Amino acid sequence: MSELSERKKLILSAVVEQYIKSGEPVGSKELIALTGMSVSSATVRNEMSELSSMGYLEQPHTSAGRIPSQKGYRYYVDNLMKDREIDELNRRMIEAGISSAAGDPERLIAQAGEVLAELTKCACVSTAPGGDTVIIRKIELVPVGIHSAMLVLLTSNGILKSRLCRLDCELTAKILEEFYNIVDSCIIGKPASDISVVSMQTAAASVDSDPFAMLPLMAAVCELARSMEDSRIILGGSSNLFSHKDYGVGAIELFEFLNKREPLSAVISGIKEPLDIIIGKENLYRQLENSSVIVAKYSVGGRDSGSIGLIGPTRMDYESIIPSVKYLTDIVGKMITQAIEE
Amino acid sequence: MSELSERKKLILSAVVEQYIKSGEPVGSKELIALTGMSVSSATVRNEMSELSSMGYLEQPHTSAGRIPSQKGYRYYVDNLMKDREIDELNRRMIEAGISSAAGDPERLIAQAGEVLAELTKCACVSTAPGGDTVIIRKIELVPVGIHSAMLVLLTSNGILKSRLCRLDCELTAKILEEFYNIVDSCIIGKPASDISVVSMQTAAASVDSDPFAMLPLMAAVCELARSMEDSRIILGGSSNLFSHKDYGVGAIELFEFLNKREPLSAVISGIKEPLDIIIGKENLYRQLENSSVIVAKYSVGGRDSGSIGLIGPTRMDYESIIPSVKYLTDIVGKMITQAIEE
DNA sequence: AATTAGCACTCTTGCTTTTTGAGTGCTAAA
């Protein structure tokens, strides 16, 4: 695939980088000034013309300069881009931004997303740690009055959810005991996704005392288990998209698409590589056709656990963004590993 | 102030309502068709001309119809608007939308905001219940491993926060006991806003055993108490603003303003009436100069506890929105009262 | 005194036309 002449590579690379910087199509003269090549503009024009027919560049219209095509970006990302270290400044910003949330995995991921989004002016989509299966690790029910109690649920990946729940009848020691019986036998150690309303209802029904007393509690457990799943996708900094004039009014549609959450799951999760770049129409969703997605996985305790993805205009600064994403996933993985170890 | 002739009132009212509906300036002919008045367009023009010089109407340009000025809206809202009951449909939507979150005040408010925003196509800003002082009601620390525990904090207004925290040393029974001692003596019953890092540190230092063991726990308590305050402002449906062509690209600026959260606090809280309407430039913030805000308080157990506010274009449908806001604050207040009673 | 018909005037909106300028593609020479 790399059958481009050195000069073509130089030109393609310069076009991509300049276009990323300025947002304007790049012309032959400008290109000479930029690269310092000692050939005439006509020569460059010939090269550009070839790059166009090969599909790496395209023209918005006849009398404009060239911009990279999707294939052009792809070639750039795969072959031309330098593999930089992260900026000192960005590193500091990341570290400062996430340190306060170190102890709590869910908040850490959320915070990390915000920081990365801020730094890159992109939207950040991430998944809370989880791997394939999230297991219920601990459930606690603390009475706070005659009729109500707080319910707390902790999973294997260190995510904690709590809510208040209210009973119709009195919360007796007996009910509490039976609740813990059910929890110990049917819930602890099970995957959160297995907790269904039906299974909880049957469990509630099997109880000695008034089964109706148990019902609201079981319903609350269900709800927390479900919210566990739902809240795995975390979106941050999506309003950054409005600052890119590339999108124009399309930013609104994209914004709304991102806020739907569900489709994002597919976008983020369907990757194999540790770091994946999806450019423009390579994306499955029409709504992302003018965007690129950079996703990286992070691993907790040596196993893939979640991923962090950035979404921004195709014309994004890949070269400086990628190192930040790499660094962030790296450090987040380490921090979570540390946070949930016994 | 009500020194307008009946005919002027009719005309002003019709202009406001029609402009709210169509978004186009209203002309003299249209006005006749609309109201069924039996006078000529010239007469109406004279009246409109007077209303203009009195400051109730204005013209986008010479050869356009009239639109209400801020003063015009104000007069309409104060004197002309009918005091409707809530639509049956809206009522149903609200009830259906919030019933699932009935038990948990914080979620209830969030959900109520979403529903109201959806219904009115405005952004909704609300404050979680709290009144003047939020008191720490219960704190629970549940060990989940040798080095970590989950911390749960409940306040008088029924808001529950939890997070995982991690100790550097082992979490012994002694530490746990000492923790509860501190909690019982220095934290329970105190306002959340009084919990400061300093006060916690001194508390931690007064302990028999290793004070450094206590530090991360106290820090976590602080953080939860602070997040209590911070999360009191809840924003919902802010992306609805993009659907109003009134704002144009200004929607983005407004959106970002709302997302800053802090200033909203002032907007929402600084009201005296049970229901307040702030129109256009009456708002303190420049960013809201093209918006109107409708805020209503809700009360829990007979005392003002929080408020729910809607933000939308000045040209919003006051007549139908106001009943919805009233109804919502009413029902939300009742539900929370029920949820937190013993 | 209030209303109305009539008319001139204004100003937006939408459309077409012109101009300008950047940048290309091609040809022919080096």
Added chain:
DNA sequence: TTTAGCACTCAAAAAGCAAGAGTGCTAATT
């Protein structure tokens, strides 16, 4: 293979034009 030169294209900005909506004013009418 490279380059100078030139005609050509096309978008974007500027300018011009016609139509239409709506007003304000004046003078006549009730």
